[in-house]
Amino acid sequence: MPETDFVDVLVIGAGASGLMCAIEAAKRGRSVRVLDHANRPGKKILMSGGGRCNFTNYTVEPENYISHNPHFCKSALKRFNQWDFLALVQRYKIPFHERLHGQLFCDDSAKDILNMLLSEGRQYGAELKISCAIQQVSRAADGGFRLQTSHGGMRCQSLVVATGGLSIPKMGATPFGYQLAEQFGIQVWPTRAGLVPLTLQPVDKEVFSALTGIAVPCEVSLQNYSFRENLLFTHRGLSGPAILQISSYWQPGEPLQINCLPDMQLFKLLKQQRGQGNKLKLKTWLAEHLPKRLLQALLPEPLLECSLVDCSDKQLQQVANHIQAWHIKPNGSEGYRTAEVTLGGVDCDALSSKTMECLQVPGLYFIGEVVDVTGWLGGYNFQWAWSSGWCAGQYV
Numbered sequence: 001m002p003e004t005d006f007v008d009v010l011v012i013g014a015g016a017s018g019l020m021c022a023i024e025a026a027k028r029g030r031s032v033r034v035l036d037h038a039n040r041p042g043k044k045i046l047m048s049g050g051g052r053c054n055f056t057n058y059t060v061e062p063e064n065y066i067s068h069n070p071h072f073c074k075s076a077l078k079r080f081n082q083w084d085f086l087a088l089v090q091r092y093k094i095p096f097h098e099r100l101h102g103q104l105f106c107d108d109s110a111k112d113i114l115n116m117l118l119s120e121g122r123q124y125g126a127e128l129k130i131s132c133a134i135q136q137v138s139r140a141a142d143g144g145f146r147l148q149t150s151h152g153g154m155r156c157q158s159l160v161v162a163t164g165g166l167s168i169p170k171m172g173a174t175p176f177g178y179q180l181a182e183q184f185g186i187q188v189w190p191t192r193a194g195l196v197p198l199t200l201q202p203v204d205k206e207v208f209s210a211l212t213g214i215a216v217p218c219e220v221s222l223q224n225y226s227f228r229e230n231l232l233f234t235h236r237g238l239s240g241p242a243i244l245q246i247s248s249y250w251q252p253g254e255p256l257q258i259n260c261l262p263d264m265q266l267f268k269l270l271k272q273q274r275g276q277g278n279k280l281k282l283k284t285w286l287a288e289h290l291p292k293r294l295l296q297a298l299l300p301e302p303l304l305e306c307s308l309v310d311c312s313d314k315q316l317q318q319v320a321n322h323i324q325a326w327h328i329k330p331n332g333s334e335g336y337r338t339a340e341v342t343l344g345g346v347d348c349d350a351l352s353s354k355t356m357e358c359l360q361v362p363g364l365y366f367i368g369e370v371v372d373v374t375g376w377l378g379g380y381n382f383q384w385a386w387s388s389g390w391c392a393g394q395y396v
């Protein structure tokens with residue numbers, strides 16, 4: 001067994017938050033080593049945003065995050081905000097562009113973001129050990145921590161847990177961070193998949209799988225939340241940004257309410273058309289606004305065959321309800337296999353919102369997705385990783 005060697009800071013997890021924390025700590029002159037069991041750092045950065053990494057958003061508010069303690073994220077997001085990260089991206093001359101809703105993506109590749117972080121780390125002397133399995137963590141007699149790893153024993157003064165969530169186990173996701181929190185008596189909120197496609201009940205699946213590949217701009221709502229984005233039909237169920245967003249709020253058994261023509265006062269418009277003596281069949285008129293196959297799935301055939309001019313108020317209202325207040329009860333979610341994030345995690349109340357240090361275990365820090373702070377789709381999860389990692393980096 002090699003000698004136990006000492007560094008000031010050990011960071012477990014060479015992902016977004018761990019690398020950011022390591023850079024900041026190394027800048028302060030701390031000796032820093034980042035450990036990761038994967039064979040390369042930042043795998044999720046590389047696969048993010050379809051390979052272009054949606055690294056932040058022009059507008060970042062606490063309301064864009066889900067947590068049992070909605071106030072916790074405020075301090076970190078303020079102290080290292082989207083403009084601070086953008087300044088780093090610009091310093092590295094990484095070309096980027098804005099997409100819908102202020103989302104910022106690399107023009108070329110997510111590799112640019114990872115290379116920037118690795119280069120910053122190297123510049124300040126942070127050490128990186130990949131393919132390193134952590135076997136045991138314990139408190140050292142001097143108040144620091146002692147680790148048993150596949151690279152031998154190690155000791156540190158500050159231990160940072162940046163092991164992320166459970167999504168995409170194939171990429172190296174593990175429950176290590178949650179287990180370590182529990183080992184030190186820190187509460188962990190139950191976890192579940194977020195930003196994830198939803199599956200349908202068998203009867204609905206039979207109807208809607210015929211629409212696979214069709215995307216429709218929709219407003220998808222649950223009681224208190226609603227998102228206006230594209231909904232995509234897949235052979236397993238419903239996906240697309242509107243569904244991913246609402247999935248983080250959805251609980252099994254709840255129906256979604258979907259408005260497939262959110263910009264239209266459909267009932268009023270249909271009545272107007274009838275008043276003007278429009279003889280078109282409903283299916284023909286509606287097909288100017290929605291795909292035919294979707295109309296066939298949502299509305300009864302006899303209704304679609306009616307001429308507008310012959311429809312009663314009741315029938316027109318029925319049409320509007322089917323299209324604008326479509327209720328569907330998902331069967332479940334696709335789970336961690338395809339989820340972008342994990343909801344729940346290390347209890348914010350156990351941590352300092354300024355430093356990310358555990359209140360009851362001095363020297364132990366949790367950052368990034370392992371913490372019970374989950375962002376919306378749109379660069380918010382990376383911003384949380386950068387912000388929380390940066391904050392911890394000032395104190396470890």
Ligand code: FDA
Nearest residue numbers: 013015016017037048049054164172176368369379381382
């Ligand atoms: P992250 O997951 O980045 O890193 C954790 C690291 O810990 C990994 O390197 C892992 O190997 C390591 N690790 C885990 N267990 C370990 C163990 N037992 N021992 C040692 N090491 C261990 N967000 C966003 O804002 N914009 C986007 O475009 C996207 N796109 C996106 C696409 C896909 C497909 C996914 C799955 C996710 C996204 N996300 C995203 C979410 C984003 O990737 C995620 O929130 C951050 O990477 C979280 O950063 P962390 O540093 O917390 O964990």
